[in-house]
Amino acid sequence: MRKKLLLLLGLVGVLVLLSGCTEIDQDITPESDGIWNRFFVYPLSWLIVHVAEFFNAEYGYGLSIVLVTLLIRLILLPLNIKQLKSSKAMQQIQPELKKVREKYSSKDQETQQKLQKETMELFQKNGVNPLAGCLPIIVQMPILIAFYHAIMRTGALDNHEFLWFQLDSPDPYYILPVLTAGFTFLQQKLMMAGTTGQQNTMMPQMTMMLYLMPIMIGVFAIFFPSALALYWAVGNIFMVFQTLLIKNPMMKRDEANAGGNE
Numbered sequence: 001m002r003k004k005l006l007l008l009l010g011l012v013g014v015l016v017l018l019s020g021c022t023e024i025d026q027d028i029t030p031e032s033d034g035i036w037n038r039f040f041v042y043p044l045s046w047l048i049v050h051v052a053e054f055f056n057a058e059y060g061y062g063l064s065i066v067l068v069t070l071l072i073r074l075i076l077l078p079l080n081i082k083q084l085k086s087s088k089a090m091q092q093i094q095p096e097l098k099k100v101r102e103k104y105s106s107k108d109q110e111t112q113q114k115l116q117k118e119t120m121e122l123f124q125k126n127g128v129n130p131l132a133g134c135l136p137i138i139v140q141m142p143i144l145i146a147f148y149h150a151i152m153r154t155g156a157l158d159n160h161e162f163l164w165f166q167l168d169s170p171d172p173y174y175i176l177p178v179l180t181a182g183f184t185f186l187q188q189k190l191m192m193a194g195t196t197g198q199q200n201t202m203m204p205q206m207t208m209m210l211y212l213m214p215i216m217i218g219v220f221a222i223f224f225p226s227a228l229a230l231y232w233a234v235g236n237i238f239m240v241f242q243t244l245l246i247k248n249p250m251m252k253r254d255e256a257n258a259g260g261n262e
Contacts (some may be wrong), residue, residue, distance in 0.1 A: 028153040040142065044068070046149035052156070062162025065151075065227055069234040072143060077242065079139060084246055087191060089128045140235055151227040167227040174222060176229035181218030183236035188213065190243040 002076060028037060028045045052064035073080075100122060104115035104120050148256070157167045165171045221229035 002237050026153060027155045028150065036146075040146035041149040041153065041256045044146055045154040048150060048154060049156050059162050061157055061160040061167055061227075065162075065167070065230050066095045066234050068147075069231045070086055070238060072147075073235055073238045074240075076140060080242060081246060082237070084191070084243065086129060088125060088247070093122060093128060094125050110150065126180065148224070148228055151225055151231075157225075157227060162226075162230065165226040167230070170223060170230060171221070171226045173247065176226055177218045177221035179220045180229055180236060183215040183233065183240055184217050185210065185214040185235055187243055225248055 025107075028041050030042065032038065032042060047068055048064050050059065052060040052066055054060075055063050057063070059170075089217075097119065100115065100118050102110045104118070160167050162174065165176065171177060192210065217232060221232055
């Protein structure tokens, strides 16, 4: 879990670093050079513009961002389902994992090797991949960065409004940052639903991320263009409903199985 936390924080750091790239003030066009521009940024920019033109409405660009966001989330849905299943499996083996760690509590090299070996055997026995939960994050980060660049470098977004905000400027009323942070917290809280207090104490990093990630996303949303904050808000709302629709049936099946075994 510690490695997973460091990986996540590292990826967020990469996002912040890349958001200040020198090309950020250059409009994206079909003639833009580089693999990043041609295969990541421009396709998203093209999609935003053409979906907006299809609606040909006052709020067309805002609607376009909402629809492109939903499209991205639907594409990532299989990976997110895998992440939910992996997270659930990891929660279920925490008591056994704790026993293994207590059994090999000594810090000498031989004991640590035995700990690593038995831990991997426990993972394999239960079909748990400790890195599977990172996969959706790793996939989403380049898309998020590319979407940020597409928004910042698509000149067609300038001076377009959606609801109460300008797409190319931060939300003046801070409603989007609050929604983004709130739904990020809610989604992570739902992910932790079904875990016992004992399991939570065994995964302190997860509890820390429950509060740290919404704060970070909310702060980013305050300073970034509202178009990007809109993407985050819609994406997180989608994730909340996704978690409710997928995880709740899984929990009910477990309760039914537990009742049948009694």
